[in-house]
Amino acid sequence: MKKMDSNIKRLLIILVAFIIIACVTKPTAFIKIGNFQTMAKQLSEYGLMSIGVGICMISGGIDLSTVYIANLCGILAGITMQDGGNVPLAILVGLVVGIICGSFNGFLVSYLRIPAMLATLGTYQLFMGIAILASKGSTVSGIPEAYTSFATTALLGYIPLSFVVFLLLILAVTFIMSRTKFGTRVYLVGTNERAARFAGIHCNAVLVRTYMLSGLLSAVAGLLSLARINSAKADFGSSYTMQSILIAVLGGVNPNGGFGTIPGIAIAVVILQMMSSYLNMFPGISNYYRDLIWGIALIGVLIINFALDKRRTQRLSKIS
Amino acid sequence: MENENILCVKGIKKSFGGVHALRGVDLTIRRGETHCLAGENGCGKSTIIKVISGFYKPDAGTIEVDGKGYPVMTPAEAIKAGVQVIYQDFSIFPNLTVIENLAFNQVLANKKKLVNKKEFRRIAEEAIKKIKFDVDLDALVETLPVADKQLIAISRALLDNAKLIIMDEPTTALTKREVDRLFEIVTDLKENGVTILFVSHKLEEVFEISDSITILRNGQNVISCPMEEMTEEKFAHYMTGRHFDTQVVKEVNEEKYGDVVLEARNLTAPGFEDVSFELHQGEILGVTGQLGSGRTELSLSLFGLLQPTGGQILVEGKEVHIKNVSVAQKLGIALVPEDRLTEGLFLPQSIIRNITVSRMDKLGNKMGILSSKKVVEESAKWVKDIGVATKNHEFPVQTLSGGNQQKVVLGRWLANHPKVLILNGPTVGVDIGAKYDIHKLLRELAAEGMAIIVVSDDASEVIATCDRALVMQAGRVTGRLSAKELDTATLAQATV
Amino acid sequence: MNKFFKKAVKQTEFYVFLIIIVLSLVIQARSGLFFANNNIVDLLRSMIVPSIYAICALLAFVSTGPDVSFPMIAALSSYLALTVTNRLGLGGAPWIITFIIGILFGCLMGALNGVIIVRYKFPSLIVTLGTSSIFSGILLGAFEAERMDLPQNLAAFGKASLLTVKNAKTGLGSTLPMTFLIMIVLYIIAYLVLNKTIMGRGVYAVGGDEVSAERAGFNVKGIRFGIFVVNGGVAAVAGLCYAVMSMRYLPTEYAGGEMIVIAAIILGGTRMTGGIGTLKGCLLGTLLLTMVSNSLILLGISVYWQRVFIGAIIIIGTAISAIQSHAGVKVKTRLKKEAA
Structure with missing residues (x-):
């Protein structure tokens, strides 16, 4: 695409405006390397899950199980590497489990035709249940330092490795969604599954791969969080489920499927992380204000998109 | 009062x-x-x-x-x-x-x-x-x-x-x-x-x-x-508001037909049974019948969207099992579906995507990466060739008129250079002008050697375009009309 | 087959009922404790709050689409009701006053959902997700709500019990709180409104076909808006019941309750695409899931398995109904052929 997506343009404007406000009002605290480093580490995890939810929404569904896939992968990887276990093997275990969980979601949604919201609602209980069983209901710890050092290392001394992973995955998924056959098919299946079948697309295969990708991204998120907090737990980060849907919609994903871009989601992640970090700098303001702002932002963005879309469609039908 | x-x-x-x-x-x-x-x-x-x-x-x-x-x-x-x-x-x-x-x-x-x-x-x-x-x-x-x-x-x-x-x-x-x-x-x-x-x-x-x-x-x-x-x-x-011959010039010349491209032998599937026919290169076969006669199901089974429970389908003399659309595609069969809005098009997506959706295998490399240049060129070619009236093919298809939308679907399948083109209700919801264009195009394609099946309940359409026709009733073929027999009266009689 | 039976086997509720019977017999056979009086009372007690929530979920699904905001509405309106009661010194007033205050606040929050969903026709899932976040922000951010004790009137209401039983064999006792009556009353009202009033039938009509409903003369926007307002009120009641039953207000315990409730009503036969769903189904679905989470211990299965079982039930239950509706389409095409 030659012209920049208008939604991305809007998000970038919001981002820049916010940075300016933050720099002006809290210059010392906000413009600190440490602050950016903390933000980068935090956003990587739920950022990846938001991308996963986003692609599932583009395909016309939703994935409510991302957080629990992440936790399950973190727990199983943690158990494998615990007490001097094999770290590379543990990472592999985490990723494979993510792929399996995602594929299972995809199988339910495509071959069994269970509405995505219900299927992933069921698997979210299931994955959480398995995680509880695997961890015997407690926290998995005793993670070798060889692994946790990943979270403390920074590229070139400044950029946290987890953020580098996030960026690389964003680039990869953006490429997949915008430049490959698979990506294009995800958009088309999300727009009209019936027409996609008539056009020769294997909808079931496309959906399984979409959810598999979401599972894989969640697995990476789980592995990053395992390194960052040095432990894993079955019910960690429950609020991220709703947050990741929220971020996907804020990033311009159409809840009905068929539209949305990965860079849009990524920028939305950054904006929200900055906002919450900024709010944290005011000791008088509770952390929970974040929820309020996010909620208002979500509905505000919906209403703005609604108004702009209406104008655009009117204009286009007049031209042609 | x-x-x-x-x-x-x-x-x-x-x-x-x-x-x-x-x-x-x-x-x-x-x-x-x-x-x-x-x-x-x-x-x-x-x-x-x-x-x-x-x-x-x-x-x-x-x-x-x-x-x-x-x-x-x-x-x-x-x-x-x-x-x-x-x-x-x-x-x-x-x-x-x-x-x-x-x-x-x-x-x-x-x-x-x-x-x-x-x-x-x-x-x-x-x-x-x-x-x-x-x-x-x-x-x-x-x-x-x-x-x-x-x-x-x-x-x-x-x-x-x-x-x-x-x-x-x-x-x-x-x-x-x-x-x-x-x-x-x-x-x-x-x-x-x-x-x-x-x-x-x-x-x-x-x-x-x-x-x-x-x-x-x-x-x-x-x-x-x-x-x-x-x-x-x-x-x-x-x-x-225009005067034109409602009849497209139709020259039926059986000697011009090429080999048999598609053949059905006692084909049976949910919705119809025991249907047999041969389709030659350069021939337009009409399949007509009322709603529920099995005409739509027949077209779906030839395109891999409905699995036959009995009988055979032969393409160029070889028996084939069309288990899904991509198999049909590889065999050179294309279907323009009955309901354009729900089966044919991705309405809010761009014209480009709608035209190139079934050609993506040809427009990318082995890794599945698409060449955006090829995609745009391909779509531009068909927009021009088939005469879709639009200023910008990045526009969503839903901004087009019914006739132009139907041309987009047609263009998508012609881009695959099919040997057999099946059209189910090709001019439903299309105004008379565009209908005439589409009928003319079909005759031209047949003259170039394409084998075409027109599935329709519109008698005038079957008469205007088809070389011969199968009449279906309650899932069975109840009549076969040759070119000479194809006129309003016989068709009406056969479909009752 | 007689007509009644024929009709029954077509309903999802019937199968849920069968599963419940089978499950209860299995648990009884394995442990001998399922039909013990204290276990039954425990079950009923655990069902109270989820089954009130289930009314919210049902109304939303039948008429419009998923509503996930009811737990946060419950939390925020309960908080406001308790605070107002304390501030105005209404601790001595009858408990119903506090409930009415809560319902008013709940309706107000529901109205916000209603306005946005009706005015812009946004997907209700996303809107209620957003408002949930807003309510949570107001509750925990702006009000900085913390756990607190109940005012006098609610505390007394919580201590009163409807029924106290003691199992002679095990010596375990259980009490059924007064809130059980609230649940019963709500279900009776909901039943009467949904089945005996034109407005209630309108809820189903709107969910079945919006345009037809408009043409028939139903006030589609009014009904949808009304549903969300009512949902807010019902959620507030559930929130206060929860506080009364825990004997204190715990602001952080509310979030996350929505998913299991939605799963329960879908298992109970509510259709995701709208127009179909019964209160009977709500109760049965809730009962089934409550049984699974309450009775594992009786079966000697570790509580760690609870989630796995619930997940499996949701997946299997929805898979069966998805496959059924798929098979239904095939049968229809065959019938059409026979008719022709």
């Missing part, structure tokens, strides 16, 4: 955001007649219905029902005045029982607050008695066949002492037998003094059922006259 005209509207104008939908429409309907309102898509038929039934407020003009003028018509007033509309979707609640579907309108009109089961049943029984309609009142409407749903709508309309019933394209989803039943009911209603405004664009029906006709074009009425003064040629002319 009874007025001679049940409805008299004059000079109705209505525009939506600067677009003039109606530019001064007059419509006069005499008491007790069956009046036809005809016109192409977008001529303003549905807008005028909504004005008469009170859902739209006209910008100018007067409405008189039964001699009484209505400066501002509201839906409630329209019903009180005896005007009832039977919409294409029948306005029913699939999730509720027949009783509730029948009783709601009246109960709501009487501003009742509580459910009285006995009263509901009484209303429902009264309603179905009027047209001697036999149905299980406690059944959920979603479990009933289409024709019954329509009868529910009709009997419900009669409950309110309808004087004028407007039927919007009532035969669209009905089988031939159901249409006959509907026409009997219409005749019955007429005898009981109910006036019918029959909205349709199907030539045969209009001539069969109407006493007089009004044709709209571009939001204006072009003619109103008794049916006797109307002919088929005049009808086409008034509908489009």
Whole structure:
């Protein structure tokens, strides 16, 4: 695409405006390397899950199980590497489990035709249940330092490795969604599954791969969080489920499927992380204000998109 | 005092955001007649219905029902005045029982607050008695066949002492037998003094059922006259405003046919059985039959969307198993589906994506990475070749007219250079001009050696385009017509 | 087959009922404790709050689409009701006053959902997700709500019990709180409104076909808006019941309750696409899931398995109904052919 997506343009404007406000009002605290480093580490995890939810929404569904896939992968990887276990093997275990969980979601949604919201609602209980069983209901710890050092290392001394992973995955998924056959098919299946079948697309295969990708991204998120907090737990980060849907919609994903871009989601992640970090700098303001702002932002963005879309469609039908 | 005209509207104008939908429409309907309102898509038929039934407020003009003028018509007033509309979707609640579907309108009109089961049943029984309609009142409407749903709508309309019933394209989803039943009911209603405004664009029906006709074009009425003064040629002319031969030049020359490309032997699948035929290069085979005759299922089974349970399909003499669409694609079979909006197109997506969707394997490398340059070029080529009228092919397909949308679907499949092109209802919802273009294109493609199957219930379409035709009834082939036998009379006889 | 039976086997509720019977017999056979009086009372007690929530979920699904905001509405309106009661010194007033205050606040929050969903026709899932976040922000951010004790009137109401039983064999006792009556009353009202009033039938009509409902003369926007307002009120009642039953207000315990409730009503036969769903189904679905989470211990299965079982039940249950509706389409095409 030659012209920049208008939604991305809007998000970038919001981002820049916010940075300016933050720099002006809290210059010392906000413009600190440490602050950016903390933000980068935090956003990587739920950022990846938001991308996963986003692609599932583009395909016309939703994935409510991302957080629990992440936790399950973190727990199983943690158990494998615990007490001097094999770290590379543990990472592999985490990723494979993510792929399996995602594929299972995809199988339910495509071959069994269970509405995505219900299927992933069921698997979210299931994955959480398995995680509880695997961890015997407690926290998995005793993670070798060889692994946790990943979270403390920074590229070139400044950029946290987890953020580098996030960026690389964003680039990869953006490429997949915008430049490959698979990506294009995800958009088309999300727009009209019936027409996609008539056009020769294997909808079931496309959906399984979409959810598999979401599972894989969640697995990476789980592995990053395992390194960052040095432990894993079955019910960690429950609020991220709703947050990741929220971020996907804020990033311009159409809840009905068929539209949305990965860079849009990524920028939305950054904006929200900055906002919450900024709010944290005011000791008088509770952390929970974040929820309020996010909620208002979500509905505000919906209403703005609604108004702009209406104008655009009117204009286009007049031209042609 | 009874007025001679049940409805008299004059000079109705209505525009939506600067677009003039109606530019001064007059419509006069005499008491007790069956009046036809005809016109192409977008001529303003549905807008005028909504004005008469009170859902739209006209910008100018007067409405008189039964001699009484209505400066501002509201839906409630329209019903009180005896005007009832039977919409294409029948306005029913699939999730509720027949009783509730029948009783709601009246109960709501009487501003009742509580459910009285006995009263509901009484209303429902009264309603179905009027047209001697036999149905299980406690059944959920979603479990009933289409024709019954329509009868529910009709009997419900009669409950309110309808004087004028407007039927919007009532035969669209009905089988031939159901249409006959509907026409009997219409005749019955007429005898009981109910006036019918029959909205349709199907030539045969209009001539069969109407006493007089009004044709709209571009939001204006072009003619109103008794049916006797109307002919088929005049009808086409008034509908489009153009003079052209409705017949595409068709040269049937069996010697020009190439080899057999596609053959079905005793093919059986859910919906049809024991169908056999041969299709040659350069030949157009018509498959015709009423709704429910199995014609659509036949086309789906040849394209891998419906699995045959028996018989064989042969492509170029070799038996094949078409287990999904991509197998069909590899064999060189293409299908332009019946319902453009839900099966053919990705409406909010760009024209580019809609055209290139089935060509993606050819437009990318082995890794599945697409070349955006190739994609754009490919789509531009087909937009030009097939004559899609658009300024920018990044626009969503939904901004195109029906005819242009159909061309996009056609272009998508022609891009695959198919050996066999199957079209199911190729010109449904397409105006006469674009219809002519599409028919001409099909003849040209056949002349170049493509084998084509046209599945259609439109007799004039089959006659205009096909070299020969299969007639299907209740899932079986009941007639095979050669080029010489293909004319309106034989077709009508064969499909009854 | 007689007509009644024929009708019953077509309903999802019937199968849920069968599963419940089988499950209870299995648990009884394995442990001998399922039909013990204290276990039954425990079950009923655990069902109270989820089954009130289930009314919210049902109304939303039947008429419009998923509503996920009811737990946060419950939390925020309960907080406001308790605070107002304390501030105005209404601790001595009858408990119903506090409930009415809560319901008013709940309705107000529901109205916000309603306005946005009706005005812009946005997907209700996303809107209620957003408002949930807003309510949570107001509750925990702006009000900085913390756990607090109940005012006198609610504390007394919480201590009163409807029924106290003691199992002679095990010596375990259980009490059924007064809130059980609230649940019963709500279900009776909901039943009467949904089945005996034109407005209630309108809820189903709107969910079945919006355009038809408009043409028939239903006030579609009004009904949808009304549903969300009512949902807010019902959620507030559930929130206060929860506080009364825990004997204190715990602001952080509310979030996350929505998913299991939605799962329960879908298992109970509510259709995701709208128009279909019964209160009977709500109760059965809730009962089934409550049984699974309450009775594992009786079966000697570790509580760690609870989630796995619930997940499996949701997946299997929805898979069966998805496959059924799929098979239904095939049967229909065959019938059409026979008719032709």
